[in-house]
Amino acid sequence: MPHPATGTRTTATHCPYCSLQCGVTMTAGDRPATLVPADFPVNRGGLCSKGWSAPELLDHPERLTRPLVRAVPGDRTSPLVESTWDDALDRIVTAVRTTQDRHGRDAVGCFGGGGLTNEQAYQFGKFARVALRTSAIDYNGRFCMSSAAGAAIKALGLDRGMPFPLADVAEADVVVLVGSNPADTMPPAMQYFDAGRARGAELIVVDPRRTNTAKNASLHLQPLPGTDLALANGLLHIALAEGLVDEAYIAARTTGFDDVRAGVAGYWPDRVERLTGVPVAQQRRTVFALARGKRAIILSARGAEQHRSGTDTALAWINLALALGLPGREGSGWGTVTGQGNGQGGREHGQKADQLPGYRKITDPAARAHVAAVWGVDPESIPGPGRSAFEMLDALGTDGGVRTMLVLASNIAVSAPDARRVISRLGNLDFLAVSDFFLSETAELADVVLPSAMWAEEEGTMTNLEGRVVRRRQAMSAPDGVRDDLQSLAELAGRLGAAGFSGDAGTVFAELGRASAGGAADYSGISYDRIDAEDGVFWPCPQTPAGAPEHPGTPRLFTERFATPDGRARFHRVEHVDAHERPDAQYPYVLTTGRVLAQYQSGTQTRRSRSLQLIAPTPRAELHPDLARTLGIAQGDAVELATRRGRARFHAQVTDTIRPDVVFVPFHWGGGASANALTDPALDPTSRMPAFKVCAVAVTRVGVAEERIPAPEPAAQPQPLAHTPPTAHTPHAPSRRRTTSVKSTPRFLSGVYPITGEGLGKPGPVDPALRYQVPEGRTAQALYFRGGNSTDELVYLLLVRDGEPMRWFPIGAKGDCHVPLRVVEDLDGGTVVELHAAAPLGVTGEIVVDLGLVEV
Numbered sequence: 001m002p003h004p005a006t007g008t009r010t011t012a013t014h015c016p017y018c019s020l021q022c023g024v025t026m027t028a029g030d031r032p033a034t035l036v037p038a039d040f041p042v043n044r045g046g047l048c049s050k051g052w053s054a055p056e057l058l059d060h061p062e063r064l065t066r067p068l069v070r071a072v073p074g075d076r077t078s079p080l081v082e083s084t085w086d087d088a089l090d091r092i093v094t095a096v097r098t099t100q101d102r103h104g105r106d107a108v109g110c111f112g113g114g115g116l117t118n119e120q121a122y123q124f125g126k127f128a129r130v131a132l133r134t135s136a137i138d139y140n141g142r143f144c145m146s147s148a149a150g151a152a153i154k155a156l157g158l159d160r161g162m163p164f165p166l167a168d169v170a171e172a173d174v175v176v177l178v179g180s181n182p183a184d185t186m187p188p189a190m191q192y193f194d195a196g197r198a199r200g201a202e203l204i205v206v207d208p209r210r211t212n213t214a215k216n217a218s219l220h221l222q223p224l225p226g227t228d229l230a231l232a233n234g235l236l237h238i239a240l241a242e243g244l245v246d247e248a249y250i251a252a253r254t255t256g257f258d259d260v261r262a263g264v265a266g267y268w269p270d271r272v273e274r275l276t277g278v279p280v281a282q283q284r285r286t287v288f289a290l291a292r293g294k295r296a297i298i299l300s301a302r303g304a305e306q307h308r309s310g311t312d313t314a315l316a317w318i319n320l321a322l323a324l325g326l327p328g329r330e331g332s333g334w335g336t337v338t339g340q341g342n343g344q345g346g347r348e349h350g351q352k353a354d355q356l357p358g359y360r361k362i363t364d365p366a367a368r369a370h371v372a373a374v375w376g377v378d379p380e381s382i383p384g385p386g387r388s389a390f391e392m393l394d395a396l397g398t399d400g401g402v403r404t405m406l407v408l409a410s411n412i413a414v415s416a417p418d419a420r421r422v423i424s425r426l427g428n429l430d431f432l433a434v435s436d437f438f439l440s441e442t443a444e445l446a447d448v449v450l451p452s453a454m455w456a457e458e459e460g461t462m463t464n465l466e467g468r469v470v471r472r473r474q475a476m477s478a479p480d481g482v483r484d485d486l487q488s489l490a491e492l493a494g495r496l497g498a499a500g501f502s503g504d505a506g507t508v509f510a511e512l513g514r515a516s517a518g519g520a521a522d523y524s525g526i527s528y529d530r531i532d533a534e535d536g537v538f539w540p541c542p543q544t545p546a547g548a549p550e551h552p553g554t555p556r557l558f559t560e561r562f563a564t565p566d567g568r569a570r571f572h573r574v575e576h577v578d579a580h581e582r583p584d585a586q587y588p589y590v591l592t593t594g595r596v597l598a599q600y601q602s603g604t605q606t607r608r609s610r611s612l613q614l615i616a617p618t619p620r621a622e623l624h625p626d627l628a629r630t631l632g633i634a635q636g637d638a639v640e641l642a643t644r645r646g647r648a649r650f651h652a653q654v655t656d657t658i659r660p661d662v663v664f665v666p667f668h669w670g671g672g673a674s675a676n677a678l679t680d681p682a683l684d685p686t687s688r689m690p691a692f693k694v695c696a697v698a699v700t701r702v703g704v705a706e707e708r709i710p711a712p713e714p715a716a717q718p719q720p721l722a723h724t725p726p727t728a729h730t731p732h733a734p735s736r737r738r739t740t741s742v743k744s745t746p747r748f749l750s751g752v753y754p755i756t757g758e759g760l761g762k763p764g765p766v767d768p769a770l771r772y773q774v775p776e777g778r779t780a781q782a783l784y785f786r787g788g789n790s791t792d793e794l795v796y797l798l799l800v801r802d803g804e805p806m807r808w809f810p811i812g813a814k815g816d817c818h819v820p821l822r823v824v825e826d827l828d829g830g831t832v833v834e835l836h837a838a839a840p841l842g843v844t845g846e847i848v849v850d851l852g853l854v855e856v
C-alpha cells in the first residue's frame with residue numbers, strides 16, 4: 001500500500017529463496033528497499049539470514065540491466081557486450097530456426113528451474129511444446145526432488161512434498177528427519193520442531209554429520225552415506241519382530257505388504273548395524289518411539305534422496321511409515337522436504353520432460369487432448385517425453401542431442417553433477433541463451449544473456465513445501481531494461497510465430513488453472529483473490545460448478561483414501577545396493593555434499609551479498625579430527641579433494657561432528673572450489689537423480705591457511721569421461737571396506753532364497769550361489785553364520801564340506817540366528833564349501849543367509 005507522505009509503499013510478499021516461502025513485508029519506493037518478516041502462517045515472524053539480506057541484491061552493482069551478446073556472433077571467445085532486447089531476441093530466434101532446420105525440432109532444448117513462479121514454469125513448458133515443438137525440456141528439480149517425487153507417486157499415488165501443514169510437526173510426539181538439516185536449510189521451520197520438543201516430543205535425526213539440527217535432537221543416528229535404505233528396512237524388520245506394525249491399517253489401506261515383509265527379513269539388526277554403522281540399540285529406540293507415538297512423522301530430504309538408489313530409499317521409508325499406519329492418520333505421516341522456492345509448483349505444470357500441466361503425464365492421450373484444447377493446438381503436435389536433465393546435458397552438441405539451449409533460472413555449470421563434464425558439453429553447443437539477474441558461471445558461457453526481473457519486481461505464485469500456493473507480489477518496478485521471464489517468453493514465442501502467450505501473470509495463472517483442471521495438481525479453483533484472503537490455498541483445489549460452494553483446498557491429503565486407482569497405498573519391496581563408488585586404496589574416504597546456512601544453491605546470489613559473505617566467506621571441507629591427524633591437516637589448511645572426475649580445493653574445517661570416514665563439502669561455489677567437479681553422476685534408474693551425496697574421495701593437504709586458495713592445476717584434472725548409460729541395480733553382497741594392509745579377501749555366501757521343504761531329514765542345495773571352492777594355494781576360514789527364516793516352521797541350514805555335513809544351524813519359525821565360527825578349522829585349497837537347507841515337507845518361504853569366510 002502506498003504511503004502518502006514518503007512515496008514509499010509496503011507490500012506483503014515472500015522471501016525469494018527456499019521452499020518455506022517465509023512471508024515478508026517489503027518497503028520500497030525510496031531505494032534501497034527493505035523488508036521485515038511477516039506473521040505468515042509458515043514463518044510466524046521468523047526469517048533466516050538469507051531472507052533478511054535478500055533486498056541487498058536488488059540494486060547490486062553487478063545486476064544485469066541490459067541483454068548481453070557476443071561481440072563477434074558465434075564466437076564465444078569474444079567478449080560479452082551490452083546490446084538491445086531486439087538484437088538479443090533476434091539472435092535467439094535465428095539460432096532456433098537454424099538449428100531446427102538443420103537438425104530437427106528436438107535439437108533445441110530448454111532447461112528450467114524450481115525458482116521460477118508457477119506462471120513462468122507453466123509458460124516455459126508451453127513455450128517448449130507449442131512455440132519450439134521440442135520434446136527437449138527438463139529442469140533442475142531433477143537434481144532435487146525427483147527421487148522422493150517418484151517414490152510418492154508409486155506408493156501414495158501423488159507427489160505433494162508434505163501431505164500436511166508444517167504446523168502438524170509441532171503437534172507430533174515423534175519426528176524422524178532423514179537426511180534433512182532444517183536448522184541450516186530452513187531455520188524458521190525449527191520453531192515447529194522446538195515447540196514439539198518443549199512438549200516432550202522426540203526428534204530423531206539421521207545424518208552422517210551432527211548438524212545443528214542433530215545437536216538439538218533427542219537421538220542422532222549417524223549412518224554411512226548411502227545406507228538409509230538398509231536402515232529403513234532394518235527398522236521395519238524390528239517393527240515386525242516386535243509386533244509393532246499396524247496390521248489393521250495394512251489390511252484396510254494398503255496392498256503389497258507380504259512381499260515387503262519377506263524382503264525385510266534379510267535386514268536383521270546387526271547386519272543393518274554393519275551396513276549403516278547405526279548401533280542396534282539406536283535402531284530399536286527409533287522404531288519403538290515411532291510406534292508408540294500417537295502422532296508420528298517421518299520426513300526425508302536430500303541427504304537420503306540424492307543417491308542412485310534415491311527412489312528406493314524414499315520407498316523404504318514410506319514402507320516403514322505405512323507399516324506403522326502413519327500416512328493419512330491424524331497428525332502423522334511421511335513427507336519430503338521440498339527445497340527450492342517453487343520446487344513444488346515448478347514440478348507440477350510442465351517444465352519436466354515427461355509432464356504436462358496439472359502433474360499430467362505427457363504420454364497420456366486424455367491429458368494431451370485436455371491440454372491441447374487449452375493451448376488451442378492439435379494434440380498430435382505436442383511432442384512426447386524428452387530426456388531427463390543430466391541425460392540432456394550430457395548429450396549436448398551430439399547427434400540426436402540438443403544444439404541450441406535456453407536456460408532459465410539455473411546455474412548448471414556449478415550445480416550439475418560432474419560439473420566440468422557439463423561445462424565441456426555446454427561448450428559443444430551451437431548456441432546457448434541464459435536468463436539470469438547476474439552473470440552466473442553458466443551465463444558466462446552463453447551467446448546471449450537476458451537480464452531477468454527479480455522476485456520483488458514481479459507478480460506470480462509459488463507453491464511452498466506444504467503444497468500451499470502463495471503470491472509473489474510486485475513490491476517495486478524492475479530497473480529499466482530488465483524484463484520478467486514471462487514477458488521474454490511471450491515475446492520470443494511471438495517472434496517464433498506462436499500465438500496465445502501472455503506476459504501478464506494473472507492471465508497466465510487463469511490459463512494454468514484451466515490446464516491443470518482435472519489433473520492431480522488441480523489449481524482451477526484457486527484465484528489470486530482467494531490466496532490473498534486465505535493466506536495461501538492448498539492444492540488440489542478444483543473449481544466447483546457455478547453456484548456451488550468453493551472447494552476449500554486440501555491442507556491434509558490421504559485422510560480417507562490414497563490417490564491410487566483403488567485408493568490403497570502400495571508397498572514396494574526394495575533392497576539395499578552399495579553406493580556406485582566405494583572407497584578404495586586410491587580414493588579412501590566417502591565424500592558427501594550439501595548446504596551451509598548463509599549460502600544458497602549455486603551461490604550466484606548469496607556470494608554477492610556482503611552480509612552473507614561475512615558469515616560464510618569461503619568453502620570449507622569438514623573433516624573429523626582423527627582423519628585430519630592421519631593426513632597431517634590442521635584447522636584452516638588448504639586441502640585438495642580428488643575423485644575420479646576432478647579436483648577442487650577447500651579450507652579444512654576440522655570438526656568432530658562428522659563421521660571419521662566421511663568428508664563434507666558445500667556446493668555453493670564454482671571454479672577451483674567446485675564440489676561438483678568431484679561428484680558422481682551415477683543416476684537413479686527411476687528418477688534419474690545423480691548421486692550427489694556419495695562418492696569416493698582422496699584428501700591431501702596442499703598448504704597452510706591462507707585467504708585465497710589457488711585453484712588446482714588444470715593439467716592435473718582428469719579428462720571428462722564419455723557418459724556410460726546407467727544400468728539397472730544389481731543387488732550386491734553386503735558391503736565391505738577394502739583395506740590394503742591385510743592380505744586377506746573376504747568371501748560371502750549370502751542372499752535371500754526361496755525354499756520348499758522336502759522334510760527335515762532331507763537337506764539339499766539351495767542355489768549355486770551358495771557354493772564356494774577355496775582356490776589352490778590358499779586357505780580359508782568360516783568366520784560367522786547369520787540366517788533368517790520367513791516360514792512358520794523350524795528350518796535349518798547345513799554347512800557342507802566336500803559333501804560332508806560340517807555344521808548345523810537351526811533357525812526357529814520367523815526367527816534369525818547368528819553364530820560366530822572363528823574356531824572352525826582351516827579349509828585348504830580345493831575344498832568345496834556349500835550351504836544346504838532343510839524344511840518340513842511342503843513348507844515354503846524364504847531364507848536369508850550370510851556366511852562370512854576369509855581367504856588368506
Ligand SMILES: Nc1nc2c(c(=O)[nH]1)N[C@H]1C(S)=C(S)[C@@H](COP(=O)(O)OP(=O)(O)OC[C@H]3O[C@@H](n4cnc5c(=O)[nH]c(N)nc54)[C@H](O)[C@@H]3O)O[C@H]1N2
Pocket residue numbers: 018019144178179180181182184185186206207208209211223224225226227228301302303304338339340341592593594595596597598599600601602664693694
Ligand atoms: N542455506 C540454504 N538453505 C537451503 C538451500 C541452500 O542452498 N542453502 N537450498 C534449498 C534447497 S533447493 C534444498 S533441496 C534444501 C535441501 O535441504 P537439506 O536436505 O536439509 O540439505 P542438504 O545439506 O543438501 O542435506 C541435508 C543433510 O544430509 C546429510 N547427508 C549427506 N549424505 C547423507 C546420507 O547418505 N544419508 C543421510 N541420512 N544424510 C546425508 C548432510 O550431512 C546434510 O546435513 O535446502 C533448501 N534450503
Ligand SMILES: Nc1nc2c(c(=O)[nH]1)N[C@H]1C(S)=C(S)[C@@H](COP(=O)(O)OP(=O)(O)OC[C@H]3O[C@@H](n4cnc5c(=O)[nH]c(N)nc54)[C@H](O)[C@@H]3O)O[C@H]1N2
Pocket residue numbers: 113114115116117140141143144145302306339340408409410411412414415416417435436437438440452485593594595600601602603604605667675676679692
Ligand atoms: N553437489 C551437490 N550439487 C547439488 C546439490 C547438492 O546437494 N550437492 N543439490 C541440487 C539441488 S537440490 C538443486 S535444487 C540444484 C540447484 O541448482 P541451480 O539450478 O543451479 O539453482 P540456483 O543456484 O538456484 O540457480 C538459479 C540461477 O538462476 C538465477 N535465478 C534465480 N531465480 C531466477 C528467476 O526467477 N529467473 C531467472 N531468470 N533466473 C533466476 C540465479 O541467479 C542462479 O544463477 O543444485 C543441485 N546440485
Ligand code: SF4
Pocket residue numbers: 015016017018019020021022043046047048049050051052185186187188189
Ligand atoms: S527459511 Fe527460506 S524462505 Fe525463509 S527466509 Fe530463509 S531462505 Fe527465505
Ligand SMILES: [Mo]
Pocket residue numbers: 143144145339340343
Ligand atoms: Mo533443491
